[in-house]
Amino acid sequence: xxxxKKTSTPPSLISxxxxxSLTRRQEVILGSGLMALGAxxxxxxxxxxxxxxxxxxxxxxxxxxxxxxxxxxNQLGAWLGDIFVYKGFGxxxxxxxxxxxxTGVYLFAAGKNFLSLSRKRILQLWFWGLxxxxxxxxxxxxxxxxxxxxxxxxxxxxxDLLQDYVGLIGSILILTFFAIVYLTLRLKLTPEKIAAxxxxxxxxxxxxxxxxxxxxxxxxxxxxxxxxxxxTATTTSEPTTENEIKKQPxxxxxxxxxxxxxxxxxxxxxxxxxxTLKTTEKEVDLEVGEVIDEEQLIDNxxxxxxxxxxxxxxxxxLGNYQFPPIDLLKDYSQGKTITINEExxxxxxxxxxxxxxNYKIGIAKITxxxxxxxxxxxxxxxxxxxISxxxxxxxxxxxxxxALGIRIIAPIPGRGTIGIEVPNQKPSxxxxxxxxxSPKFQKAEMQLPIALGKNISNETFVVDLxxxxxxxxxxxxxxxxxxxxxxxxxxxLYSKHxxxxxxxxxxxxxxxxxxxxxxxxxYLAKLPDSEDAIITDNSKVINTLNSLCIEMDQRxxxxxxxxxxxxxxxxxxxxxxxxxxxxxxKFLPYIVLVVDEFADLIMTAGKEVxxxxxxxxxxxxxxxxxxxxxxQRPSVNVITGMIKANFPARISFRxxxxxxxxxxxxxxxxxxxxxxxxxxxxxGNELIRIQCAFVDTPEVEKITDFIGSQKAYPDAHLLPxxxxxxxxxxxxxxxxxxxxxxxxxxxxxxxxxxxSASLLQRKLKLGYNRAGRIIDQLEAAGIVGxxxxxxxxxxxxxxxxxxxxxLNEEKNS
Ligand SMILES: Nc1ncnc2c1ncn2[C@@H]1O[C@H](COP(=O)(O)OP(=O)(O)OP(=O)(O)O)[C@@H](O)[C@H]1O
Numbered sequence: 001x002x003x004x005k006k007t008s009t010p011p012s013l014i015s016x017x018x019x020x021s022l023t024r025r026q027e028v029i030l031g032s033g034l035m036a037l038g039a040x041x042x043x044x045x046x047x048x049x050x051x052x053x054x055x056x057x058x059x060x061x062x063x064x065x066x067x068x069x070x071x072x073x074n075q076l077g078a079w080l081g082d083i084f085v086y087k088g089f090g091x092x093x094x095x096x097x098x099x100x101x102x103t104g105v106y107l108f109a110a111g112k113n114f115l116s117l118s119r120k121r122i123l124q125l126w127f128w129g130l131x132x133x134x135x136x137x138x139x140x141x142x143x144x145x146x147x148x149x150x151x152x153x154x155x156x157x158x159x160d161l162l163q164d165y166v167g168l169i170g171s172i173l174i175l176t177f178f179a180i181v182y183l184t185l186r187l188k189l190t191p192e193k194i195a196a197x198x199x200x201x202x203x204x205x206x207x208x209x210x211x212x213x214x215x216x217x218x219x220x221x222x223x224x225x226x227x228x229x230x231x232t233a234t235t236t237s238e239p240t241t242e243n244e245i246k247k248q249p250x251x252x253x254x255x256x257x258x259x260x261x262x263x264x265x266x267x268x269x270x271x272x273x274x275x276t277l278k279t280t281e282k283e284v285d286l287e288v289g290e291v292i293d294e295e296q297l298i299d300n301x302x303x304x305x306x307x308x309x310x311x312x313x314x315x316x317x318l319g320n321y322q323f324p325p326i327d328l329l330k331d332y333s334q335g336k337t338i339t340i341n342e343e344x345x346x347x348x349x350x351x352x353x354x355x356x357x358n359y360k361i362g363i364a365k366i367t368x369x370x371x372x373x374x375x376x377x378x379x380x381x382x383x384x385x386x387i388s389x390x391x392x393x394x395x396x397x398x399x400x401x402x403a404l405g406i407r408i409i410a411p412i413p414g415r416g417t418i419g420i421e422v423p424n425q426k427p428s429x430x431x432x433x434x435x436x437x438s439p440k441f442q443k444a445e446m447q448l449p450i451a452l453g454k455n456i457s458n459e460t461f462v463v464d465l466x467x468x469x470x471x472x473x474x475x476x477x478x479x480x481x482x483x484x485x486x487x488x489x490x491x492x493l494y495s496k497h498x499x500x501x502x503x504x505x506x507x508x509x510x511x512x513x514x515x516x517x518x519x520x521x522x523y524l525a526k527l528p529d530s531e532d533a534i535i536t537d538n539s540k541v542i543n544t545l546n547s548l549c550i551e552m553d554q555r556x557x558x559x560x561x562x563x564x565x566x567x568x569x570x571x572x573x574x575x576x577x578x579x580x581x582x583x584x585x586k587f588l589p590y591i592v593l594v595v596d597e598f599a600d601l602i603m604t605a606g607k608e609v610x611x612x613x614x615x616x617x618x619x620x621x622x623x624x625x626x627x628x629x630x631x632q633r634p635s636v637n638v639i640t641g642m643i644k645a646n647f648p649a650r651i652s653f654r655x656x657x658x659x660x661x662x663x664x665x666x667x668x669x670x671x672x673x674x675x676x677x678x679x680x681x682x683x684g685n686e687l688i689r690i691q692c693a694f695v696d697t698p699e700v701e702k703i704t705d706f707i708g709s710q711k712a713y714p715d716a717h718l719l720p721x722x723x724x725x726x727x728x729x730x731x732x733x734x735x736x737x738x739x740x741x742x743x744x745x746x747x748x749x750x751x752x753x754x755x756s757a758s759l760l761q762r763k764l765k766l767g768y769n770r771a772g773r774i775i776d777q778l779e780a781a782g783i784v785g786x787x788x789x790x791x792x793x794x795x796x797x798x799x800x801x802x803x804x805x806x807l808n809e810e811k812n813s
Contacts, residue, residue, distance in 0.1 A: 031108030038101030048081025089137035090152030329433035405674035468649035469621035475653025518708035545612035555623035567624035617646030755784035755793030
């Protein structure tokens with residue numbers, strides 16, 4: 001910077017001084033000389049303050065060796081004191097001593113950055129220090145009467161001169177003005193600050209001078225950040241408050257804008273600089289931490305929501321919902337367990353041993369497991385007996401035991417023994433109550449627990465429908481299928497809140513599931529435009545199945561959006577408030593579709609139902625839609641390969657023919673069941689014989705009454721709307737193409753002022769599809785309004801006369 005000036009402008013005195021350079025040795029010699037001179041000044045002045053009176057008389061003879069003065073530096077001290085203090089600037093002359101020492105220090109320690117001194121700073125120091133000295137001596141000139149030493153002769157004379165021309169007040173104002181100009185230019189202080197500083201400076205003149213010199217050191221523009229940090233550290237060592245440390249340096253560095261700006265920057269930056277430099281690395285670490293925090297923001301927000309409101313409770317809307325009490329179920333066994341008829345057991349054993357003996361099958365050991373309806377005799381054959389031999393003799397053994405329902409299990413899977421199931425003479429009913437109240441069911445940690453009944457060891461058999469994931473159920477009429485379905489539905493009613501599971505019930509027989517109508521607004525799901533939740537019309541089933549497919553697709557979309565693999569994960573995420581309902585997320589209830597007579601459905605609708613059923617069976621598991629399909633006729637054209645492939649879990653009640661057993665279970669056995677709820681269950685591997693729990697219609701009625709009497713949702717759970725291919729959405733229907741019952745239908749609708757297809761079905765004895773088509777024709781004719789979801793369509797013609805008029809107009813046009 002200095003060199004630049006040298007080349008660009010003619011060298012001034014200042015630049016000459018600036019550029020004046022000394023050798024290092026010269027610097028040391030000159031530096032130490034100046035320090036010594038400064039010390040001489042200082043001690044001379046100091047001593048002069050106390051000895052000037054005594055020495056003053058001697059001053060005339062100064063230079064005479066015989067003259068003895070009191071000053072610590074003798075004649076020199078007395079002379080210097082007289083010149084600088086008495087005749088000069090009074091006590092302000094000390095600044096000359098200080099400035100000389102500092103200059104000496106600068107030269108002596110040049111290159112060491114000692115006290116952050118630089119050549120420029122030294123020049124500034126002298127400039128401002130001398131100005132300050134003059135100003136101070138003039139000010140102290142007011143107090144000349146108290147002591148001639150305070151302001152010195154120069155101070156007194158200038159003060160006197162000022163007072164002669166402008167008076168006392170004028171001189172004070174002028175000096176104050178200079179002080180304000182000085183402080184304002186230098187420090188950019190407000191008047192309040194200046195006044196405060198001024199008062200302080202007045203009180204602590206000497207301290208201020210020292211402070212000035214030390215703090216001015218920190219204003220060099222050329223010094224780097226490190227220097228500024230050092231300076232800050234230096235100033236903090238002084239016995240001043242932190243605020244004062246920040247302010248003092250600026251107090252004494254007015255005048256030079258460039259330096260001033262630098263000083264300001266320094267003042268702003270230096271307090272933060274040190275921590276910034278020191279913590280640069282730490283802050284990087286902290287930033288990394290913040291990133292992690294940000295990633296967890298959603299979680300944090302979710303956990304905050306959970307903290308504030310608790311987990312989302314899907315049951316809250318029906319918060320007071322009471323699960324049906326166990327007392328509603330009848331206890332058929334009156335608490336008694338299975339009665340063991342020892343005689344029967346012994347007789348059966350003897351007959352088994354004897355029969356097998358006839359076929360030359362020796363028995364090593366025989367044990368009996370007594371179940372509710374059958375007893376399993378487990379036989380360990382003698383060594384060398386082939387299992388297949390026993391299996392082949394199944395019918396003969398059964399004949400010999402002369403009992404229906406003998407099933408030979410050879411071998412019992414995983415045991416290596418042969419099982420012979422013999423029905424009990426007095427089978428005991430497995431009550432629904434006993435299975436519902438069993439710990440196995442009560443403590444089952446399953447999504448959709450179903451207590452099917454009791455197995456051969458009289459243990460409650462509980463399975464998870466969500467794991468099945470769909471169930472195919474077959475059995476000849478009167479063998480316990482309907483009871484089985486009720487048993488499944490009852491299990492779910494006892495374990496799941498209405499918010500958690502919804503049933504879609506298809507009951508072509510129209511009687512089996514009607515009882516569940518009472519819980520329509522609690523547990524049932526239906527199509528938006530259908531009146532009854534329980535579907536009894538096969539043609540509606542197609543729409544319902546397709547609607548379920550739409551529901552399935554929609555659920556897959558929201559699961560994808562929530563990045564969840566299945567409904568369980570999704571609902572858990574939703575409950576912990578990690579999914580925003582504003583983005584279309586909602587708690588998803590399980591949907592269980594129950595079709596009571598599938599054969600009937602296939603016969604009437606054929607492929608139209610098979611396709612959506614197969615699609616649901618293949619895909620709906622993950623989104624919580626499960627199918628339970630029951631059929632009386634397990635023939636191959638009902639239970640097709642496609643259906644079978646997607647229903648690994650199957651239940652068979654008694655069937656009449658072995659072939660039916662094979663169709664449903666892929667093996668025989670179901671034809672040898674004894675009926676009345678005796679069933680075989682398979683989840684794809686072994687067959688398990690279970691006595692289905694018995695729940696009678698009055699019990700189901702009590703349960704549905706109990707639930708139905710409680711506060712319900714405003715409507716049944718609505719499935720997505722499905723408009724079938726033949727739904728007749730086209731409104732360009734010509735008059736000729738109108739249904740023959742069009743006129744009748746229009747009259748019915750207008751008379752009732754209710755635009756519903758089901759009204760037409762009832763009044764005109766029409767099928768669903770035809771009624772739907774007529775409604776569309778009525779809409780095209782402007783008789784009814786457009787489809788309005790669950791509500792009936794608006795009727796646009798007020799009376800029959802208007803209808804007549806409308807139709808006539810149509811003809812004429
Ligand atoms: N688990 C069971 N325990 C005891 N008895 C049962 C059981 N299941 C069914 N039964 C008896 O069998 C009868 C017929 O049962 P259910 O009505 O369930 O037969 P189904 O197979 O549905 O017949 P359909 O197909 O004709 O409707 C019942 O009335 C009952 O007496």
